[in-house]
Amino acid sequence: MAKVKTLVITGHGTNCEKESAFAARQAGSDQTDITYFSDLVSEKYVLADYNFIIFPGGFLDGDELGAAQAAALRWRYTKTKSGISLEEELKKFLASQGIILGICNGFQLLVKLGLLPAAGGRYFERQVSLSHNDSAKFEDRWVHLKCNQESPCVFTQGLDELYLPVRHGEGKLIAKNEKVLTELQQANLIALQYIDPKTKQPTQHYPENPNGSPLGIAALTDPSGRILGLMPHPEAYNHPTNHPQWTRGEKTILGTALLERGIQYLRRL
Numbered sequence: 001m002a003k004v005k006t007l008v009i010t011g012h013g014t015n016c017e018k019e020s021a022f023a024a025r026q027a028g029s030d031q032t033d034i035t036y037f038s039d040l041v042s043e044k045y046v047l048a049d050y051n052f053i054i055f056p057g058g059f060l061d062g063d064e065l066g067a068a069q070a071a072a073l074r075w076r077y078t079k080t081k082s083g084i085s086l087e088e089e090l091k092k093f094l095a096s097q098g099i100i101l102g103i104c105n106g107f108q109l110l111v112k113l114g115l116l117p118a119a120g121g122r123y124f125e126r127q128v129s130l131s132h133n134d135s136a137k138f139e140d141r142w143v144h145l146k147c148n149q150e151s152p153c154v155f156t157q158g159l160d161e162l163y164l165p166v167r168h169g170e171g172k173l174i175a176k177n178e179k180v181l182t183e184l185q186q187a188n189l190i191a192l193q194y195i196d197p198k199t200k201q202p203t204q205h206y207p208e209n210p211n212g213s214p215l216g217i218a219a220l221t222d223p224s225g226r227i228l229g230l231m232p233h234p235e236a237y238n239h240p241t242n243h244p245q246w247t248r249g250e251k252t253i254l255g256t257a258l259l260e261r262g263i264q265y266l267r268r269l
Contacts, residue, residue: 007035008033009035028260041081043080063170068112102229107219114127119184140165154225155259162253166231173213189220191221226265240254
């Protein structure tokens with residue numbers, strides 16, 4: 001049974017790293033470390049030593065140049081002290097069957113890098129982006145989500161509905177063209193969708209859909225199912241008392257269930 005070693009990457013404005021690390025430990029990670037981007041450059045931490053990477057949320061680079069744009073360029077062009085580009089390190093990590101979770105700003109980073117959705121197996125090609133919410137304001141509340149039962153995503157296996165918090169100003173998915181949206185649907189790369197809690201159907205209606213993403217897209221996976229990026233914050237629902245109506249006795253499945261599924265996948269390798 002594989003030992004799960006999780007690396008939570010922070011720095012440059014990210015502020016959800018401790019929540020994310022706590023959620024990973026709650027989900028069963030055997031080892032969980034938090035590292036700064038600069039530590040990867042200096043090789044104090046090396047991606048190859050881990051099998052689970054989390055890109056947490058926060059205000060990465062203050063969202064200057066667009067959410068996660070500066071960070072994507074940093075990953076693409078920065079080299080470690082050994083002269084290896086961090087993009088190459090990511091490619092090696094994926095080849096080793098590791099899993100990646102990107103939350104909010106982390107999701108924005110994954111799409112800017114082209115790790116998601118990688119429709120047609122075209123990794124590191126930017127096919128979608130995330131832009132300003134249709135509401136033109138920061139959305140901070142809870143949303144209802146439906147998991148795609150046909151998705152290859154290892155993080156959502158066996159899950160049906162989730163209730164998670166969102167806190168973002170740039171969460172609307174923008175596809176390069178209609179062909180990409182069609183590919184997302186045909187390959188079941190849409191892992192989570194915002195739904196109307198009454199009809200249980202995906203929606204673009206506000207406020208059930210907090211940003212206006214087409215097809216109600218709240219999360220994407222890649223063809224391998226080993227990468228998940230989502231705008232809601234599963235790490236922020238790690239205990240029943242996080243639920244906004246917990247004092248009324250209301251509870252739903254914890255957000256850490258997503259991380260648990262990913263960790264279970266690694267243990268089966």
